[in-house]
Amino acid sequence: MGSCCCKSKEVEEEISRKISVVGNGEVGKTCLIKRYLTDEFDEDTPHSYIPSALQVDEKVEELKNGKKVHLFIYDLGGRDTFKHLTRMNYPRSDAALICFGIDDKESLKAVKEYWIPEMIRICPGIPILLVGLKKDKRDETRTIENFVRESDGHSLAKSNNLVGYVECSSLKGDGVKTVFATIAREAAKRQNTQKAAESV
Ligand SMILES: Nc1nc2c(ncn2[C@@H]2O[C@H](COP(=O)(O)OP(=O)(O)O)[C@@H](O)[C@H]2O)c(=O)[nH]1
Numbered sequence: 787m788g789s790c791c792c793k794s795k796e797v798e799e800e801i802s803r804k805i806s807v808v809g810n811g812e813v814g815k816t817c818l819i820k821r822y823l824t825d826e827f828d829e830d831t832p833h834s835y836i837p838s839a840l841q842v843d844e845k846v847e848e849l850k851n852g853k854k855v856h857l858f859i860y861d862l863g864g865r866d867t868f869k870h871l872t873r874m875n876y877p878r879s880d881a882a883l884i885c886f887g888i889d890d891k892e893s894l895k896a897v898k899e900y901w902i903p904e905m906i907r908i909c910p911g912i913p914i915l916l917v918g919l920k921k922d923k924r925d926e927t928r929t930i931e932n933f934v935r936e937s938d939g940h941s942l943a944k945s946n947n948l949v950g951y952v953e954c955s956s957l958k959g960d961g962v963k964t965v966f967a968t969i970a971r972e973a974a975k976r977q978n979t980q981k982a983a984e985s986v
């Protein structure tokens with residue numbers, strides 16, 4: 787009898803959350819997810835994939851308060867030909883990572899003009915974290931004036947009421963844990979009632 791009660795309690799304590807990862811193609815979304823899941827960066831892996839519209843991965847993230855959040859991470863393409871399919875997968879997201887490359891100002895422009903408005907329109911009220919990828923490129927190049935400034939990321943996040951802005955490097959592994967710890971914590975705050983209301 788005792789073991790039965792414990793089991794149902796355990797199930798209650800782990801919650802599931804859907805995290806959508808969006809942004810232009812080639813900004814580094816797949817590498818970010820791979821670094822988080824396996825703690826590896828494999829230069830060749832993304833290129834051996836046929837670019838797909840959707841890949842779903844799972845990982846349990848433990849929050850600082852001990853609560854476990856089972857993340858379902860949706861790697862949502864980003865290439866123009868898949869944009870309609872990408873949008874079809876937004877509904878019922880609990881949170882989103884909207885990504886750009888810090889070496890690619892066009893990808894930041896797309897975040898401002900397309901990715902943020904689309905996500906807010908389809909999933910109003912969900913927590914969104916703005917993520918600047920390929921942070922390592924700042925260290926290894928002198929063409930820094932062509933890069934997105936860290937302050938631009940922070941102000942874009944602020945002006946759109948996003949959760950915040952985090953920069954990271956999947957190549958170096960730097961900042962990746964912060965990205966997922968932050969989004970898991972914010973997604974966990976969302977009430978199940980909100981989820982239920984949106985899924986009908
Ligand atoms: N320097 C650097 N290159 C990266 C990083 N992350 C990804 N890349 C490279 O950027 C390219 C696109 O990465 P990918 O994850 O496939 O982008 P996606 O299309 O957004 O999923 C690949 O050549 C990666 O090797 C990073 O943190 N630093």
Ligand SMILES: [Mg+2]
Pocket residue numbers: 815816817832861863
């Ligand atoms: Mg990809």
